[in-house]
Amino acid sequence: MNTFSDRVSRIRVSSTIAVTIEADRLRSEGVDLIDFGAGEPDFPTPEHIKQAGVAAIGANFTRYTPAGGTTELKKAICAWHTRELESAYTPAETIVTVGGKHAIFNTVSALLNAGDETIIPVPYWVSFRDMVEYCGGTCVFVPTREEDGYELTVPAVEKAITPKTRLMILNSPNNPSGAVVRPEVMEEIAHLVTGRGIWLMTDECYCHLVYGSKPFSLGKLAAADPKVRARLVVAGSLSKTFAMTGWRLGYALAPKELIGEMLKLQSHSTSNPTSIVQKAAMAALAGPMDSVDAMRREYEKRRNFIVEGLRSIHGLACPMPSGAFYAYPNIGKYLRMNGTKTASDLCSRMLREAGVAVVPGEAFGTNEHFRLSYATSMEDLSKGLDRMRKFFAAF
Numbered sequence: 001m002n003t004f005s006d007r008v009s010r011i012r013v014s015s016t017i018a019v020t021i022e023a024d025r026l027r028s029e030g031v032d033l034i035d036f037g038a039g040e041p042d043f044p045t046p047e048h049i050k051q052a053g054v055a056a057i058g059a060n061f062t063r064y065t066p067a068g069g070t071t072e073l074k075k076a077i078c079a080w081h082t083r084e085l086e087s088a089y090t091p092a093e094t095i096v097t098v099g100g101k102h103a104i105f106n107t108v109s110a111l112l113n114a115g116d117e118t119i120i121p122v123p124y125w126v127s128f129r130d131m132v133e134y135c136g137g138t139c140v141f142v143p144t145r146e147e148d149g150y151e152l153t154v155p156a157v158e159k160a161i162t163p164k165t166r167l168m169i170l171n172s173p174n175n176p177s178g179a180v181v182r183p184e185v186m187e188e189i190a191h192l193v194t195g196r197g198i199w200l201m202t203d204e205c206y207c208h209l210v211y212g213s214k215p216f217s218l219g220k221l222a223a224a225d226p227k228v229r230a231r232l233v234v235a236g237s238l239s240k241t242f243a244m245t246g247w248r249l250g251y252a253l254a255p256k257e258l259i260g261e262m263l264k265l266q267s268h269s270t271s272n273p274t275s276i277v278q279k280a281a282m283a284a285l286a287g288p289m290d291s292v293d294a295m296r297r298e299y300e301k302r303r304n305f306i307v308e309g310l311r312s313i314h315g316l317a318c319p320m321p322s323g324a325f326y327a328y329p330n331i332g333k334y335l336r337m338n339g340t341k342t343a344s345d346l347c348s349r350m351l352r353e354a355g356v357a358v359v360p361g362e363a364f365g366t367n368e369h370f371r372l373s374y375a376t377s378m379e380d381l382s383k384g385l386d387r388m389r390k391f392f393a394a395f
Contacts, residue, residue: 011130016359023357034384036372037357039175039326041243043298045280046291049242052283056276065275067267068259069096069251073278077236077251080285085207087219087234089253095262096278098270100205100237100250105131106262107201107233107252108167112137116166119193121152123328123364125175125203132167140165141365146330149319150179154188161192167199170218173206176364176371177328178303178321183216190218194231205237205250208292210323211300219253230255240324241292242284249273249281299325302374302381309385310372313392325375328361332368337395343370354391356384 019037027033044050056062068074074091081087097103104127112118114136120128121142132139142160144150157168170189172181181189186202193200202218210216222229234253239245252262272278303320306327310318315333331346340346343360347370350356361369374381 007134010133019359033355035357039373040245042376043243045243048287049280049284053276053280056279065272067271068263076282076285085217088223092256095252095259096273097250098273099248103235103250103252110261117164119160119168123366126363150177152181165198168193169201171203173323176326178324178326180322187221190228194228199231201233203235206324208241247277249277306374327372328369354387356387
């Protein structure tokens with residue numbers, strides 16, 4: 001009998017990846033699917049970014065780079081972050097990673113010891129919990145209320161703090177709910193948490209995908225407040241902002257001492273992000289933001305369409321997301337009907353019977369929801385809604 005490490009046994013395969021794998025399997029068997037599972041832009045990477053990658057290959061920029069990324073890319077990240085989000089980081093406070101998820105994993109790995117507590121608001125991105133548990137940490141979940149649009153409050157965070165609290169993870173705009181924490185609330189939370197000597201990691205990979213307000217980063221507060229800066233990690237990614245998911249390029253901005261620990265870990269795991277991708281990232285950061293604005297406008301149109309459609313289905317409730325590209329409808333009315341006991345049961349049935357792939361809410365810490373990505377065409381959104389109407393009408 002094979003035995004494996006305790007740390008690997010503590011975690012599960014990502015539910016979003018599991019849905020993608022199952023959808024791909026069914027497609028290969030000829031099943032006609034509408035896939036709302038993947039959290040991935042359906043837009044192509046902008047042409048000037050692609051051409052920069054091609055040019056890097058042509059110039060033979062194909063060797064190892066420093067493990068934490070080239071100095072020129074770190075400078076470009078800092079300059080772009082300052083221009084777009086009013087931060088003031090330096091290359092010494094920057095690490096380039098293999099996607100935003102890698103930046104988060106490095107941060108959690110560098111900070112947590114066994115038994116350390118991490119505060120995580122609910123609903124949460126699937127990997128936060130598993131990363132903390134992999135590192136031997138304990139998750140302390142802070143509930144938010146659907147009827148309040150999943151708004152995170154300062155008193156709820158303060159209540160979760162204990163002497164064992166080592167880290168808090170903040171994700172705004174939120175995956176899966178699309179909720180956006182108001183900048184003034186984010187700043188209050190940052191002062192509260194870092195003022196207690198607790199680390200705060202803000203996952204801002206969707207920060208340019210907000211509707212009706214400007215992008216915001218806690219890096220702006222860190223530029224003005226040394227106490228916050230000393231305990232803040234800003235994790236970011238080019239994946240959603242520039243439609244570069246498959247390129248795998250992320251970054252973290254943090255005190256240089258922590259960056260050093262993350263670099264130590266990275267030097268023994270992935271080493272450097274792909275060299276040609278770093279050149280493409282340079283073009284993305286130095287180039288125009290027109291494509292980002294165009295994507296955001298299209299996502300907002302799709303958001304309005306899909307939420308209106310979901311609300312038109314009898315028994316479904318869906319808060320209006322303020323950012324990202326997800327809707328998070330409540331399906332509680334349909335649970336425990338016709339042998340359907342859980343959101344996972346319902347989502348499995350909807351995949352088999354209606355050909356619609358979504359991710360069940362258990363993956364995100366709630367029991368009566370599913371996540372739907374509207375980062376797909378209006379045609380597929382319309383087809384998917386039609387299929388869901390028929391599916392729920394048959395209950």
